[in-house]
Amino acid sequence: MAMKVVALAGNPNVGKTxxxxxxxxxxxxxxxxxxxxxxxxxxxFEYEGQRFLVVDLPGTYSLTAHSVDELVARNFLxxxxxxxxxxxVDATALMRNLFLTMEILEMGVTNxxxxxxxxxxxxxxxxxxxxxxxxxxxxxPVVPLNAKAGIGVNDxxxxxxxxxxxxxxxxxxxxxxxxxxxxxxxxxxGALSGTxxxxxxxxxxxxxxxxxxxxxxxxxxxxxxxxxxxxxxxxHIGEIEAKYGRAMDLIIAGQKYEFVxxxxxxxxxxxxxxxxxxxxxLDRILVHPVYGxxxxxLVFYAMFRFVFAVGLPIQxxxxxxFSDFGGWLAPHIASGALRGLLVDGIIxxxxxxxxxxxxxxxxxxxxxxxxxxxxxxxxxxLMEKIMRKFGLPGKSVISLILGFxxxxxxxxxxxxxxxxxxxxxTMFVNPFIPCSARLSVISFLAGAFFKGNQALVAVxxxxxxxxxxxxxxxLISHFVIRGEESPFVIELPEYLLPGWKTLLLHSxxxxxxxxxxxxxxxxxxxxxxxxxxxxxxxxxxxKSYAERLGHIFAPYMGLMGLDWRAAVSLLxxxxxxxxxxxxYSIIYGVGGGEEALRGAMAGLLSPLQAYVLGVVTTLYIPxxxxxxxxxxxxxxxxxxxxxxxxxxxxxxxxxLIWHIGLFLGL
Amino acid sequence: MGKIERVLxxxxxxxxxxAEIAGKLGMSREEVEGIIKILESMGYVERIExxxxxxxxxxxxxxxxxxxxxxxxxxxRVTKKSFSLxxxxx
Ligand SMILES: Nc1nc2c(ncn2[C@@H]2O[C@H](COP(=O)(O)OP(=O)(O)O)[C@@H](O)[C@H]2O)c(=O)[nH]1
Numbered sequence: 001m002a003m004k005v006v007a008l009a010g011n012p013n014v015g016k017t018x019x020x021x022x023x024x025x026x027x028x029x030x031x032x033x034x035x036x037x038x039x040x041x042x043x044x045f046e047y048e049g050q051r052f053l054v055v056d057l058p059g060t061y062s063l064t065a066h067s068v069d070e071l072v073a074r075n076f077l078x079x080x081x082x083x084x085x086x087x088x089v090d091a092t093a094l095m096r097n098l099f100l101t102m103e104i105l106e107m108g109v110t111n112x113x114x115x116x117x118x119x120x121x122x123x124x125x126x127x128x129x130x131x132x133x134x135x136x137x138x139x140x141p142v143v144p145l146n147a148k149a150g151i152g153v154n155d156x157x158x159x160x161x162x163x164x165x166x167x168x169x170x171x172x173x174x175x176x177x178x179x180x181x182x183x184x185x186x187x188x189x190g191a192l193s194g195t196x197x198x199x200x201x202x203x204x205x206x207x208x209x210x211x212x213x214x215x216x217x218x219x220x221x222x223x224x225x226x227x228x229x230x231x232x233x234x235x236h237i238g239e240i241e242a243k244y245g246r247a248m249d250l251i252i253a254g255q256k257y258e259f260v261x262x263x264x265x266x267x268x269x270x271x272x273x274x275x276x277x278x279x280x281x282l283d284r285i286l287v288h289p290v291y292g293x294x295x296x297x298l299v300f301y302a303m304f305r306f307v308f309a310v311g312l313p314i315q316x317x318x319x320x321x322f323s324d325f326g327g328w329l330a331p332h333i334a335s336g337a338l339r340g341l342l343v344d345g346i347i348x349x350x351x352x353x354x355x356x357x358x359x360x361x362x363x364x365x366x367x368x369x370x371x372x373x374x375x376x377x378x379x380x381x382l383m384e385k386i387m388r389k390f391g392l393p394g395k396s397v398i399s400l401i402l403g404f405x406x407x408x409x410x411x412x413x414x415x416x417x418x419x420x421x422x423x424x425x426t427m428f429v430n431p432f433i434p435c436s437a438r439l440s441v442i443s444f445l446a447g448a449f450f451k452g453n454q455a456l457v458a459v460x461x462x463x464x465x466x467x468x469x470x471x472x473x474x475l476i477s478h479f480v481i482r483g484e485e486s487p488f489v490i491e492l493p494e495y496l497l498p499g500w501k502t503l504l505l506h507s508x509x510x511x512x513x514x515x516x517x518x519x520x521x522x523x524x525x526x527x528x529x530x531x532x533x534x535x536x537x538x539x540x541x542x543k544s545y546a547e548r549l550g551h552i553f554a555p556y557m558g559l560m561g562l563d564w565r566a567a568v569s570l571l572x573x574x575x576x577x578x579x580x581x582x583x584y585s586i587i588y589g590v591g592g593g594e595e596a597l598r599g600a601m602a603g604l605l606s607p608l609q610a611y612v613l614g615v616v617t618t619l620y621i622p623x624x625x626x627x628x629x630x631x632x633x634x635x636x637x638x639x640x641x642x643x644x645x646x647x648x649x650x651x652x653x654x655x656l657i658w659h660i661g662l663f664l665g666l
Numbered sequence: 667m668g669k670i671e672r673v674l675x676x677x678x679x680x681x682x683x684x685a686e687i688a689g690k691l692g693m694s695r696e697e698v699e700g701i702i703k704i705l706e707s708m709g710y711v712e713r714i715e716x717x718x719x720x721x722x723x724x725x726x727x728x729x730x731x732x733x734x735x736x737x738x739x740x741x742x743r744v745t746k747k748s749f750s751l752x753x754x755x756x
Contacts (some may be wrong), residue, residue, distance in 0.1 A: 011703075060707060061703045061704045061706065061707035062704055062707040062708055064707060064708050064709070066707060066708055066709040067707065070707060092696075093696060093700055095697055095700055096697075096700030096701070096703060096704060099700075099704060246671070249708065250670065250671055250674070250708070250710070251668075251671070253670055253704065253708060254667065254668030254669070254670040254671045255668060257668055257669060257670050257701070257704070258668045258669065261669070279695075280685060280695055283685060287683070377739040378739075380739055381683075381739055394682065395714065395741065395743075397739075397741070398714070398741065416714050486743055486744055487677055487678050487679070487680055487682075487743070487744045488677070488682065488711075488714070488741055488742060488743040488744065489677045489681070489682050489683075489684060489687075489702060489711065489741075489742050490682050490683065490684075490739045490740070490741050490742075491684055491699050491702060491739060491740045491741075491742065492684075492739050493739070493740075
């Protein structure tokens with residue numbers, strides 16, 4: 001006997017896969033639907049000695065012919081004649097789920113079992129569903145399920161078995177529309193009656209789909225009944241559309257939805273107030289343009305407090321280890337030049353950067369927590385809200401949030417903006433968003449010079465960068481007139497507790513890249529800087545290339561209280577911001593010891609100078625890769641203009657902070 | 667006009683936050699989000715792909731530490747199909 005075929009249909013994420021697995025266990029086969037790259041899963045189960053082939057249809061929200069997924073699901077239901085259709089629905093979101101149920105029933109499919117899944121969640125949220133009433137109302141069997149826990153699965157198998165063997169009679173409900181539309185449906189049904197089409201498809205469904213100008217159904221009618229008949233029907237539809245003044249497509253979907261809505265109160269009851277869940281309550285504060293911003297600063301402050309409190313001791317220890325290693329290695333190397341290169345250049349430069357690994361790891365860990373909980377998405381929306389007030393295109397939000405990681409993909413993400421001018425403005429503002437590379441410099445300076453309030457210093461630099469970004473957005477929007485923005489809507493994920501394993505894995509993946517970067521770009525940079533600092537004569541003699549280079553800019557740096565060393569660091573920082581640390585480390589010739597470096601630097605930089613350096617490093621220029629990305633996404637002129645603007649702003653703010661600080665006697 | 671059409675209208679008028687749309691129409695945020703999904707499947711709004719494409723083509727990808735943020739907000743933009751509708755009532 002041929003196996004009976006069971007199709008699983010439903011919205012995405014309702015637990016279809018879970019139901020599928022619960023039904024079939026390990027006996028599954030994954031392939032593709034013919035002709036398309038949509039995954040097709042099949043499996044087998046046995047009940048009462050009878051075998052059933054379960055086919056998992058793609059998850060969809062409707063059965064219009066708009067996407068491949070929908071078409072695949074719809075064609076299977078229409079043409080393959082499954083013995084049983086299991087419509088899996090999410091009991092916590094019945095409106096949109098039953099909308100699809102209506103689409104299925106409207107097709108004239110009668111052998112449907114409704115699998116009411118996630119009953120446990122519904123229970124928890126105070127949603128009470130009267131299953132018996134729902135059954136009567138829909139005219140099909142309803143099986144409550146908790147597929148995750150396997151509860152109700154046997155019942156479902158039983159119902160499938162009964163239906164496949166013709167032991168269940170159904171009287172499926174179909175959605176009703178306004179009288180005007182119903183009249184039209186009857187009319188079209190009449191026009192189609194007696195033709196070969198209606199023996200294969202439900203005439204009502206054909207009529208509704210024609211009213212919605214469904215391409216596939218129009219083709220079908222054209223093929224079976226010819227152009228004349230189709231034209232006749234379509235002219236009629238044109239008339240009713242003109243009467244409504246809106247697209248029929250949407251009107252019919254709208255009325256179908258209202259139809260579902262009108263059923264809801266007859267079988268559902270809420271025992272707790274449904275509308276105000278935790279997500280909504282939190283979002284009222286966290287996405288608020290004013291409270292949200294303060295909350296953001298608070299969260300960042302807490303994050304830095306944690307990162308510094310846990311990370312700095314480890315970092316100090318690591319730095320000391322590098323230093324000891326350098327000290328141990330030095331006597332073993334005879335050649336002075338090689339010793340210098342290895343101990344001061346490589347171990348010194350790369351080691352200084354690498355000692356930040358614990359901080360970077362912790363930071364990525366906290367960021368991953370914030371991401372997984374769903375908070376970073378709120379930050380994006382919050383920033384978007386604020387940015388919009390300052391004239392930035394709303395959709396730049398994607399680009400901006402990527403910028404906290406790295407400005408390069410952030411600039412590239414501006415491609416999602418259709419408007420050329422929007423792209424330019426977003427690219428312009430983006431490099432001000434402090435990327436993760438700048439973070440190590442900020443934490444290096446904060447850790448070295450601000451015992452006790454490192455977190456506050458770090459947050460203030462972040463806040464300043466964001467304020468500068470806002471100001472720049474406001475400024476540039478006066479010069480670049482943007483086009484009308486096409487509207488959009490942002491859906492936020494629900495707050496969720498993170499899974500610790502994926503968190504650790506993810507933070508590790510990201511911080512691993514930090515080590516890779518230290519081993520490549522920073523390594524090469526360190527060798528280069530070491531060379532410039534020791535040739536043709538050692539640093540301190542005033543003759544090394546580095547000093548000569550630095551002295552060119554020294555007068556300018558003097559305006560903000562910094563010296564030639566800062567000039568050299570910032571120059572190398574253009575290649576990669578981490579180089580600011582390694583350069584300092586090499587210039588002071590303190591092999592590998594960030595601890596030692598702090599000591600050496602503490603004598604040379606006052607906290608005020610260190611703060612200015614931190615701010616300037618954050619703002620002064622995008623790194624070379626970001627400049628390249630801006631050029632690639634726009635043109636040389638724009639890249640040059642952005643760079644020049646950033647240097648100007650960074651200098652101005654540096655000078656300002658220095659003089660305000662001096663005035664305040666810091 | 668039904669809820670589906672009203673949600674689309676509000677989005678077209680510049681409302682971006684499902685929670686605020688929900689407030690205006692007296693329904694829950696989840697329901698508004700469900701309607702957006704239906705609108706998407708009918709082709710009236712479409713999802714904007716995040717920076718993933720940008721991340722994949724990024725020259726710094728092999729050494730990039732921090733980007734390609736996971737679990738972000740989903741942004742849907744209104745499609746041309748919506749603009750072919752008249753917007754004369756609400
Ligand atoms: N609480 C609860 N969660 C469920 C249930 N069934 C599935 N899930 C969860 O819902 C999510 C989506 O399930 P999945 O089977 O992947 O959905 P699909 O997209 O429809 O295939 C997963 O996280 C499941 O663990 C259920 O009965 N109760």
